[in-house]
Amino acid sequence: MVEHTVKAFDEDITRLRGLISEMGGLAEVALQEAxxxxxxxxxxxxxxxxxxxxKIDALESExxxxxxxxxxxxxxxxxxxxxxxxxxxxxxxxxRIGDYSKNIAKASREIGDRKQFEPLTLLPAMADVAGxxxxxxxxxxxxxxxxxxxxxxxxxxxxxxxxxxxxxNVVTHMVENPATITAGAQLLFVARNxxxxxxxxxxxxxxxxxxxxxxxxxxxxx
Amino acid sequence: MEQxxxxxxxxxxxxxxxxxxxxxxxxxxxxxxxxxxxxTGTLWLASSTPPPAPPREDDPPISRYRMSELIENSGSxxxxxxxxxxxxxxxxxxxTLGKHIVGQDARVAFRQPAAVKLIERGKSGIATxxxxxxxxxxxxxxxxxxxxxxxxxxxxxxxxxxxxSRAHTDFxxxxxxxxxxPLASIVGYVETLSESEDDLAPETRxxxxxxxxxxxxxxxxxxxxxxxxxxxxxxxxxxxSEVISLxxxxxxxxxxxxxxxxxxxxxIEGEQDFRVEADARQIEQLVRNxxxxxxxxxxxxxSVVVGLDEAKSGDARLTVRDFGEGIPPxxxxxxxxxxxxxxxxxxRASGGTGLGLAIxxxxxxxxxxxxxxxSEPGEGTLVTIRxxxxxxxx
Numbered sequence: 001m002v003e004h005t006v007k008a009f010d011e012d013i014t015r016l017r018g019l020i021s022e023m024g025g026l027a028e029v030a031l032q033e034a035x036x037x038x039x040x041x042x043x044x045x046x047x048x049x050x051x052x053x054x055k056i057d058a059l060e061s062e063x064x065x066x067x068x069x070x071x072x073x074x075x076x077x078x079x080x081x082x083x084x085x086x087x088x089x090x091x092x093x094x095x096r097i098g099d100y101s102k103n104i105a106k107a108s109r110e111i112g113d114r115k116q117f118e119p120l121t122l123l124p125a126m127a128d129v130a131g132x133x134x135x136x137x138x139x140x141x142x143x144x145x146x147x148x149x150x151x152x153x154x155x156x157x158x159x160x161x162x163x164x165x166x167x168x169n170v171v172t173h174m175v176e177n178p179a180t181i182t183a184g185a186q187l188l189f190v191a192r193n194x195x196x197x198x199x200x201x202x203x204x205x206x207x208x209x210x211x212x213x214x215x216x217x218x219x220x221x222x
Numbered sequence: 223m224e225q226x227x228x229x230x231x232x233x234x235x236x237x238x239x240x241x242x243x244x245x246x247x248x249x250x251x252x253x254x255x256x257x258x259x260x261x262t263g264t265l266w267l268a269s270s271t272p273p274p275a276p277p278r279e280d281d282p283p284i285s286r287y288r289m290s291e292l293i294e295n296s297g298s299x300x301x302x303x304x305x306x307x308x309x310x311x312x313x314x315x316x317x318t319l320g321k322h323i324v325g326q327d328a329r330v331a332f333r334q335p336a337a338v339k340l341i342e343r344g345k346s347g348i349a350t351x352x353x354x355x356x357x358x359x360x361x362x363x364x365x366x367x368x369x370x371x372x373x374x375x376x377x378x379x380x381x382x383x384x385x386x387s388r389a390h391t392d393f394x395x396x397x398x399x400x401x402x403x404p405l406a407s408i409v410g411y412v413e414t415l416s417e418s419e420d421d422l423a424p425e426t427r428x429x430x431x432x433x434x435x436x437x438x439x440x441x442x443x444x445x446x447x448x449x450x451x452x453x454x455x456x457x458x459x460x461x462x463s464e465v466i467s468l469x470x471x472x473x474x475x476x477x478x479x480x481x482x483x484x485x486x487x488x489x490i491e492g493e494q495d496f497r498v499e500a501d502a503r504q505i506e507q508l509v510r511n512x513x514x515x516x517x518x519x520x521x522x523x524x525s526v527v528v529g530l531d532e533a534k535s536g537d538a539r540l541t542v543r544d545f546g547e548g549i550p551p552x553x554x555x556x557x558x559x560x561x562x563x564x565x566x567x568x569x570r571a572s573g574g575t576g577l578g579l580a581i582x583x584x585x586x587x588x589x590x591x592x593x594x595x596x597s598e599p600g601e602g603t604l605v606t607i608r609x610x611x612x613x614x615x616x
Binding site for chain 1: 306307320322323325326327328329330331332333334335337338352353357
């Protein structure tokens with residue numbers, strides 16, 4: 001990127017990107033740890049994820065403040081404006097990803113006996129795909145790489161397919177073992193949360209694409 | 223060192239002209255003379271003391287530019303972080319993290335919370351982070367503080383080491399498991415035989431004895447495979463010095479592996495011979511293992527084709543192809559691991575030790591060769607090995 005005449009502006013934008021990356025890193029770890037807690041039934045880890053979400057929220061409001069300040073003081077134009085707007089939106093979405101991870105951690109505390117639950121083996125595989133999306137999209141954001149952003153958007157289908165198969169699987173399981181309905185319902189929420197994380201990673205991908213090129217990705221089905 | 227500058231002629235001339243002017247303007251001759259004297263004297267004094275030489279430093283501080291030159295070609299990724307911003311990244315770092323990181327906030331390069339914390343704290347320290355480049359890899363981030371707000375970050379990829387230490391633990395666990403299973407069954411059968419010597423039917427006795435023999439044989443081949451594996455590993459870093467003719471050994475070993483019963487299923491292709499620097503015994507062992515695998519796991523009515531020809535690169539290319547059910551792609555990366563089995567039951571039933579391909583891999587590595595296994599489920603498997611041809615072969 002070309003340097004700006006006003007050095008402070010450069011510094012603000014760099015700091016903004018740094019904050020977004022930091023948030024992303026925290027959200028990535030939160031998802032990973034929430035899934036670990038879910039699979040192993042580790043309530044301490046789950047508590048840690050729930051507590052850690054506060055830090056993501058704090059960072060989000062920091063990004064908001066900084067972005068508004070940059071707009072007010074520097075009146076950015078063209079790609080700078082896109083950069084700031086994208087940062088503003090991405091921060092909101094990443095914060096949601098953190099929230100979903102928190103929800104997964106909360107749900108993990110509600111699930112009692114893990115032994116007899118076959119869908120529990122499918123969920124980590126699904127979370128892997130979603131986690132990969134989050135990881136890739138943060139890398140794409142750091143590198144301003146629209147091609148990688150489009151790849152992430154394409155991956156979302158896999159997460160949706162996983163969601164459908166897990167949904168059917170869990171429902172069948174609950175029909176057969178009514179005793180597990182409470183835990184099963186929690187697992188459905190977890191699957192739903194992971195699915196939403198995938199969708200949100202797609203949203204970030206669109207913003208990354210927008211910030212880098214000025215256009216939304218071509219096959220946008222909105 | 224005293225360094226006297228040349229007398230400033232021009233300045234003295236100006237002084238002389240000025241004094242002359244003063245005299246002509248009607249000043250007293252003595253006054254004009256005195257002015258010239260003072261002027262010249264001042265010039266003399268000033269020029270006679272040269273300006274003090276700047277203090278020489280024997281050890282100048284390294285500039286950022288010099289430092290970036292210094293680290294540029296280092297094999298491990300190194301970055302310079304100044305006030306939370308990446309200002310210098312060497313080639314390895316740019317390759318690992320992407321070119322975009324230079325000039326960015328350090329958090330853009332390392333967004334993992336542990337690394338962010340380390341850099342924010344601004345003190346020397348080490349953090350281990352997961353998912354720096356790929357989601358599953360493990361890196362050690364080593365921050366050394368140079369001065370306030372300036373630090374050098376070195377990255378070390380620990381993924382392979384984590385793999386190796388896991389593989390090592392696996393090996394010990396697997397080896398003892400593999401050795402114990404045949405031993406346990408030998409012990410069991412021998413106990414039964416000795417305790418109930420009289421009331422055993424002769425058929426049962428001979429059946430038991432046959433099992434004992436089979437298990438003992440398996441134990442024997444396991445031990446000998448383990449021995450050759452450790453011998454090959456020990457020699458791994460001394461390149462073989464003998465120059466041998468490859469075709470002769472390959473054909474001989476392939477026929478040995480097939481034995482009289484399976485000779486008709488063996489097909490040897492190609493005419494060309496190569497002279498390579500190799501250990502003849504090890505090359506034979508390699509071919510035996512591959513051909514034996516092909517015959518064992520390929521379809522029983524199909525042949526195994528052993529080919530020896532020249533690769534595009536000019537290397538000698540040995541191929542062993544079977545037409546069996548193939549290997550599912552998820553197993554391919556692990557095939558050369560010790561005791562790795564795609565289907566444990568079948569492999570053990572056919573007398574495999576689980577070490578064959580591990581031995582092959584080590585032999586190939588010792589001969590500076592390259593090995594590639596391609597497989598299509600339902601079609602068969604193709605093992606390709608390339609050996610560099612001996613230089614003096616002409």
